[in-house]
Amino acid sequence: xxxxxxxxxxxxxxxxxxxxxxxxxxxxxxxxxxxxxxxxxxxxxxxxxxxxxxxxxxxxxxxxxxxxxxxxxxxxxxxxxxxxxxxxxxxxxxxxxxxxxxxxxxxxxxxxxxxxxxxxxxxxxxxxxxxxxxxxxxxxxxxxxxxxxxxxxxxxxxxxxxxxxxxxxxxxxxxxxxxxxxxxxxxxxxxxxxxxxxxxxxxxxxxxxxxxxxxxxxxxxxxxxxxxxxxxxxxxxxxxxxxxxxxxxxxxxxxxxxxxxxxxxxxxxxxxxxxxxxxxxxxxxxxxxxxxxxxxxxxxxxxxxxxxxxxxxxxxxxxxxxxxxxxxxxxxxx
Amino acid sequence: xxxxxxxxxxxxxxxxxxxxxxxxxxxxxxxxxxxxxxxxxxxxxxxxxxxxxxxxxxxxxxxxxxxxxxxxxxxxxxxxxxxxxxxxxxxxxxxxxxxxxxxxxxxxxxxxxxxxxxxxxxxxxxxxxxxxxxxxxxxxxxxxxxxxxxxxxxxxxxxxxxxxxxxxxxxxxxxxxxxxxxxxxxxxxxxxxxxxxxxxxxxxxxxxxxxxxxxxxxxxxxxxxxxxxxxxxxxxxxxxxxxxxxxxxxxxxxxxxxxxxxxxxxxxxxxxxxxxxxxxxxxxxxxxxxxxxxxxxxxxxxxxxxxxxxxxxxxxxxxxxxxxxxxxxxxxxx
Numbered sequence: 001x002x003x004x005x006x007x008x009x010x011x012x013x014x015x016x017x018x019x020x021x022x023x024x025x026x027x028x029x030x031x032x033x034x035x036x037x038x039x040x041x042x043x044x045x046x047x048x049x050x051x052x053x054x055x056x057x058x059x060x061x062x063x064x065x066x067x068x069x070x071x072x073x074x075x076x077x078x079x080x081x082x083x084x085x086x087x088x089x090x091x092x093x094x095x096x097x098x099x100x101x102x103x104x105x106x107x108x109x110x111x112x113x114x115x116x117x118x119x120x121x122x123x124x125x126x127x128x129x130x131x132x133x134x135x136x137x138x139x140x141x142x143x144x145x146x147x148x149x150x151x152x153x154x155x156x157x158x159x160x161x162x163x164x165x166x167x168x169x170x171x172x173x174x175x176x177x178x179x180x181x182x183x184x185x186x187x188x189x190x191x192x193x194x195x196x197x198x199x200x201x202x203x204x205x206x207x208x209x210x211x212x213x214x215x216x217x218x219x220x221x222x223x224x225x226x227x228x229x230x231x232x233x234x235x236x237x238x239x240x241x242x243x244x245x246x247x248x249x250x251x252x253x254x255x256x257x258x259x260x261x262x263x264x265x266x267x268x269x270x271x272x273x274x275x276x277x278x279x280x281x282x283x284x285x286x287x288x289x290x291x292x293x294x295x296x297x298x299x300x301x302x303x304x305x306x307x308x309x310x311x312x313x314x315x316x317x318x319x320x321x322x323x324x325x326x327x328x329x330x331x332x333x334x
Numbered sequence: 335x336x337x338x339x340x341x342x343x344x345x346x347x348x349x350x351x352x353x354x355x356x357x358x359x360x361x362x363x364x365x366x367x368x369x370x371x372x373x374x375x376x377x378x379x380x381x382x383x384x385x386x387x388x389x390x391x392x393x394x395x396x397x398x399x400x401x402x403x404x405x406x407x408x409x410x411x412x413x414x415x416x417x418x419x420x421x422x423x424x425x426x427x428x429x430x431x432x433x434x435x436x437x438x439x440x441x442x443x444x445x446x447x448x449x450x451x452x453x454x455x456x457x458x459x460x461x462x463x464x465x466x467x468x469x470x471x472x473x474x475x476x477x478x479x480x481x482x483x484x485x486x487x488x489x490x491x492x493x494x495x496x497x498x499x500x501x502x503x504x505x506x507x508x509x510x511x512x513x514x515x516x517x518x519x520x521x522x523x524x525x526x527x528x529x530x531x532x533x534x535x536x537x538x539x540x541x542x543x544x545x546x547x548x549x550x551x552x553x554x555x556x557x558x559x560x561x562x563x564x565x566x567x568x569x570x571x572x573x574x575x576x577x578x579x580x581x582x583x584x585x586x587x588x589x590x591x592x593x594x595x596x597x598x599x600x601x602x603x604x605x606x607x608x609x610x611x612x613x614x615x616x617x618x619x620x621x622x623x624x625x626x627x628x629x630x631x632x633x634x635x636x637x638x639x640x641x642x643x644x645x646x647x648x649x650x651x652x653x654x655x656x657x658x659x660x661x662x663x664x665x666x667x668x
Contacts (some may be wrong), residue, residue: 132561134592195532196525198564226571226614227466230532233557234564258468261613272609279595280560 003095003120003185004063005033008054008087009047012080013040014069020045022097023068025183029158029173033185035060037068040079045069054083054090064120066182067096074100076108084108088117095120097178122181124192125201132199132238134280139209142331143241144219144290145273147263149228149256151249152292152319153219154180156327159319160245161216163328170213174205176235180218190220190231198231202238214331215239219247223272224264225255233276240281243334244273245327246314249292250304266312287330289316337429337454337519338397339367342388342421343381346414347374348403354379356431357402359517363492363507367519369394371402374413379403388417388424398454400516401430408434410442418442422451429454431512456515458526459535466533466572468614473543476665477575478553478624479607481597483562483590485583486626486653487553488514490661493653494579495550497662504547508539510569514552524554524565532565536572548665549573553581557606558598559589567610574614577668578607579661580648583626584638600646621664623650 009023017024027034027047036052039045047068052060065087071077076084076098084094084102088111096102102119103109112119120126142160144153157173158180164171173180175187188201206215217239221228246269255261264272270286277284289308293301301321309316315326343357351358361368361381370386373379381402386394399421405411410418410432418428418436422445430436436453437443446453454460476494478487491507492514498505507514509521522535540549551573555562580603589595598606604620611618623642627635635655643650649660 134560134589134595136594191528191530193529194525195527195529195565195568196562198529199561223567223610224613226468227533228530229571229610229613230564230566230568231529232564233567234529237560237563255468260470261468264613275606276557276563279558279563279598 006035007033007066008057008062009037009068011039011045012069013042014045020069064093093118097122122178129197129201137208139213140242141215142243143217143239144245146222146247151247153247156290157216159324174215174217176218198234199238237280243287247290251295288327291318293318340369341400342391342396343371343402345373345379346403347376348379354403398427427452431456456512463531463535471542473547474576475549476577477551477573478579480556480581485581487581490624491550493658508551510552532568533572571614577621581624585629622661627652
């Protein structure tokens with residue numbers, strides 16, 4: 001089920017660093033998985049890793065070639081194909097979060113069958129998930145919930161994991177989207193799960209654990225985003241969180257992709273998400289606020305966080321700008 | 335896409351009336367679709383329709399043979415198969431809500447291909463639904479929301495449709511589960527839709543309509559049922575309801591299938607569902623309460639409804655026992 005590590009990061013002909021953000025995520029959050037990079041002519045991205053041939057990667061113990069770059073026009077080009085086929089022949093698995101699936105490419109599917117290698121298309125579930133039973137699980141769980149989509153929920157959870165591990169706490173980031181799955185090698189592609197099994201897939205992802213272990217569950221969507229709110233509620237009820245972190249991007253003028261919809265206040269998010277979370281776990285609390293201040297000046301960012309902290313009475317930080325330590329402190333106090 | 339009507343209702347070897355509840359639903363709610371019934375030896379269900387051979391059904395203009403009975407042990411028996419194959423050969427389509435799909439039966443699939451007939455497995459979507467865009471649609475929409483699963487949401491909506499049509503109002507029951515889809519010949523099997531497309535499938539199901547037209551949307555699950563709450567929220571946000579009817583079964587001791595979970599109060603349901611609905615439609619109101627008093631005495635049922643009505647200040651009826659007229663009155667006043 002899980003993707004075998006370590007990885008060779010395939011950057012292809014990435015026109016810029018942004019196109020290779022999956023590779024960057026692996027490099028940032030699981031550097032121990034990122035042994036080398038493979039670049040085609042014209043590639044403008046660089047992870048600062050050794051450029052390796054397939055043979056060198058094999059020698060270095062690589063198990064999987066991960067496509068760490070978005071493809072242009074939704075096509076897997078012939079230039080890519082040549083490398084991917086060769087990688088299968090050399091004994092590597094392939095992993096991809098592309099919309100167009102590796103398994104749907106006849107040549108890749110045939111070579112994978114012939115060589116006995118695995119094609120990991122992390123956008124589609126590979127597991128038959130159960131229906132959620134709501135039974136209380138041991139261990140602790142934190143879920144990042146947002147006022148909107150794409151406000152920093154994944155970053156918040158994975159950055160908290162790092163600090164917790166540095167402190168010797170037991171913590172596991174639990175990926176629910178394709179980037180997170182490629183970074184960690186495992187997870188649930190929740191947006192592609194069949195409706196009836198959404199909450200069950202999150203129970204499956206965050207099973208019984210040691211009493212002092214924290215699952216840091218990657219949030220998806222928002223209770224207030226009409227396109228994806230059902231996915232969010234399934235996460236809240238399947239995740240049974242003990243703690244919520246509220247995530248927000250203050251400069252957004254409307255919900256992502258929904259021009260007619262304004263963002264809820266952090267108070268609305270707090271009250272709504274907490275009430276819903278307490279259906280599954282009456283002990284759930286909100287521990288802090290994570291603000292994405294990327295579009296703000298340092299002074300504005302600090303002032304905004306201070307204002308929210310005073311207003312909500314919760315530690316409020318931008319985990320990129322300030323680090324997530326204060327959120328971890330709050331979690332440790334639960 | 336839609337199932338062609340009218341129907342011949344296949345009752346098979348139903349051991350009792352309950353096993354044929356899909357057929358009963360069609361008979362009750364779309365009698366104009368139910369031309370005849372087909373029973374095998376030993377069948378103990380009877381819809382009070384003419385027993386017809388396939389030839390007689392053909393003569394009577396039937397287009398589709400609908401499997402109106404649950405099968406035992408999850409197998410389509412040889413006794414059934416013989417009839418189903420013959421029906422395809424005679425030019426009928428087949429429609430089924432069984433868990434095991436018609437299309438997965440090699441013989442049925444092959445005969446359907448050879449005869450050019452359609453196998454409608456209504457448990458699985460046949461449409462590529464869009465992602466919800468949240469744009470306000472014309473026409474009006476009512477959604478039934480429940481304190482729990484299986485508390486009478488489908489019955490409430492379809493019973494209201496009948497009364498509204500009798501009054502000359504424009505009303506369409508919109509099915510979101512397999513029984514409702516077989517009854518009406520169309521709908522969205524929401525529990526089988528991919529997470530990202532749930533809300534979009536409901537937008538698709540309830541498109542722009544005349545200003546005085548009501549869609550009566552079949553509810554699913556409950557915001558308070560941790561296994562299925564995400565499906566419910568997608569219905570609320572995709573449906574953009576103008577009106578909610580609260581559905582409740584007062585004798586239930588815990589959430590269906592979740593022994594550790596008690597039911598929310600009607601007040602909790604009202605406040606939570608309304609707040610969520612107003613994200614998509616700020617004008618949404620709660621118009622009434624539908625109580626399933628099946629397990630109560632007439633006196634207890636009346637007393638309970640009166641008590642709820644006084645407490646919530648909303649018309650409160652059991653649509654089976656009292657009829658849904660007062661809920662329709664409330665809807666007409668919106």
